Amino acid sequence: MRAGRAGRAGARDRRWAAAVAVSGGVVALLAATTGGTPAAAEGEPPPPGQVEFPTHCLPPQEAGLPPADGPTTARISVDDPAPKVGDTVTVTYRIAATPAVNPAATELPADAVTPGGRIVLAGAQSGEVTVVGVRRNDPVPAGATLPGVTMTGTFTVTAPGEITLAPGGYTLHAGHPVDLDTTCTAAGPAPVSQRLTAAPLPTANLRALTLGTAFGKPGARVAVTGSGFAPGAAVTVAGRTGAAETADRVAATADERGVVRAALPVTDKGTTGVVAYEGTAWSAQGGSGPAAYTVVDAAALVEAAPVVDGAPVVDAAPPSQGTRKVTVVVEPGALAMTQAGESVTLGAVPYGDGGAAAGRIGTVTVEDARGGPAGWSLVGRVTDFAGPGGVRIPGASLTWTPRCVAAAGSPSGCRAGSAGPVVPEGAVLASTADGAPAGGTFTVDAGVELRVPPYTPPGAYTAVLTLTLS
Template identity: 75%
Template sequence: MAVGMAVLAAATGGALSAPAAAEGEPVVTFPTHCLPPQEAGLPPADGPTTARITVDNPAPRVGDTVTVTYQVIATPAVNPAGGELPADALTPTGRILLAGAQNGEVTVVGAQRNDPVLAGAPLPAVTMTGTFTVTAPGEITLAPGAYTLHMSHPLDLDTVCTADAGAPVSERLTATPLPTANLRSVFLAAAHGKPGDKVKVTAAGFTPGAAVTVAGRAGAAETADRVAAAADELGVVRAELPVTDKATTAVVAYEGAAWTAGQGSGPAAYTVIDAAPLPPGTQKLSATVEPGALGMTQTGEDIALGAVSYGDGGAAPGRIGTVTVKDARGGPAGWSLIGKVTDFTGPGGVRIPGASLSWTPSCTAAAGSPSPCTPGSAGVVGQDGAVLASTPDAPLVGGTFTVDATVTLQVPAYTPPGAYTSVLTLTLS
């Protein structure tokens, strides 16, 4: 596992209606009880609400920030004002209910936008958005909750609408866990031997007390050489592996029924030297390809973001120092590069949340690299972390990769002038 850190600095210096539901999107209808403001003197409005929830990322990883949109397409609520409601006088707020792998509520807010509404006429469609951070892997369901339609004319009036028996699920997403560093490793007392020789094996980083298999490998396949052992209370395995299969070129150790990138060590090279006599006048040649390490380097230490004007706020752009990842392990496990950022701290302890920093990653594999490189999704970095780049598991992985990203810090309007600094940490595993 490799870790890189960089310091980021920034300096501050018409009426619309919600669109109709699109074909194929998750529209639901549920009975609603809408209470008009007491000042209106109107009875409750009961009837169906038609709504739709969508997400910007249906397959996030734990730690990702998901943007959700709650659209009320039709509501039984009516204009409670005594006269016409003018344009852009309606502000909606609401809740989205999370269930499944993650429970909770998401608060959503809409813009103050609407066409004029006649007295007593149904209130128009509204759209509200919000965000939440994924905290658990698995399927998460999203259902529409209560919503409030606030009118600022002629008085501040609220119509509150709740689902009589709970609204049905309108959207689902499936979250995957963040990759974790695999610290399992295997060391050999000898790198070569004759057929039948026993090689002393020391493996570390395993679950204490776990059953561990030590096995020979030929490329991505296991050979007939195998022995069972158990990890001690420190997760260390000590075993002697008889190597009889001439095809064996490496030794691995793993927990479970078969080797996996998450439960197994990388390979340790081993050469079987055939002891059979050679014909007169001949010589046997052998060569060993030693596995290397996974590591990264990064250009520069500090990242200077663009300045924004006091009062206006806005986007402060920049770019991270280019990262070069070299994977010379020669095994089947890919890698992931994760970034996390702290809050930006400025004069007098004023903070800009780390969640205000977003990036657009890019990744290029050097010519001849066995693995392809996939950049992470564009979006918020934040303190919970986001994927900058990754390579997949495969029978044989490796290569050299150039990773980059443009970054943007959204600075709120009227942020006190001065320099704001944060720390971006990159973790390779």
């Protein structure tokens, strides 16, 4: 029986692949907004980020007009100047003045000009963002300058650091009386109009710890195996009593794969667990554990004298012939979990609308047979959802609603974690508190929901959900 429990104790972490499908056809990650922006009145300071750059505008060949050269007045704004890697940022490109003129020989009616353009990214992330606008303009007399326009689009942040945004070329499409396109390009690099600083995603702690056995006599050496540590890192392996460390500790070094192996002598009889960590002290980001451990002191088991009226009865006479003392030792077991299913499949969402993709993680069964006062905690961590073309949906977009039920006869109660996001640094799925009585069998599950942004490119998006029991 002990061998079976030890085998279950070795499987402390569980990872599921979670996928969500986005349906639809060929896409461009674009958004349309309305209206142009008038230039600042004379004597007033320009809006923040407004720049001018020389522009060469080519009217459509059928218009028979010469090229128009002159300055374009524009500015770029963003909805989030301090995003995280993986976030989607909405950008707005406003053109207040352009040298382009009405290419039609007659007046253009209202709402006849459709703009499209691009924004140039540089710095920590390079590339271009496609932006589009809607048809919204006042009537334009023949030969008059075309009006200001507003265009929007989105991009996904892929690198931390400062990202600069500069206006690029644009096209003004006149839909009356026939389709006529005026194409404007910057004569040289345009000045930077907007800057944002992207923060890196928090690093998930994927360190794990397993013990060769869940109990032993005082002074016994317990085999400790850790994984997920920084290769070559100095690691401390220590005993723990509740939330405090004991004097039992050894130093170890992680190998080139981040694996740590050590033999820890446990002499403190109050030990309830073992931890391993990098640095000078254990932390949730730099350590792993505690892995449950119980000291069994068989030598401390003594036969208690019977008590009558509050006083022990001492029998000076030797035991009668044929009597024998009978002693039984109840050995503690392990803390382990099993779960149903190998993956989590979420529902599909329509392209354009986005929305919630729902599912369930599958049932987890936690068995606590340690017999000590220590509680346990089941924590989940999730990576970003990776999709086609490097597009990512942040892992923090996944939320869950946990549920935990203790089996009949279990000494401990069970507390479900809070409903909310499953963040990369970890969220509690279920737990039991320290203190007697402790132990039992518990059933844990959760409904999950991924919020998929509108206009997410179609395809399958996959993440890894890791559950750690300690």
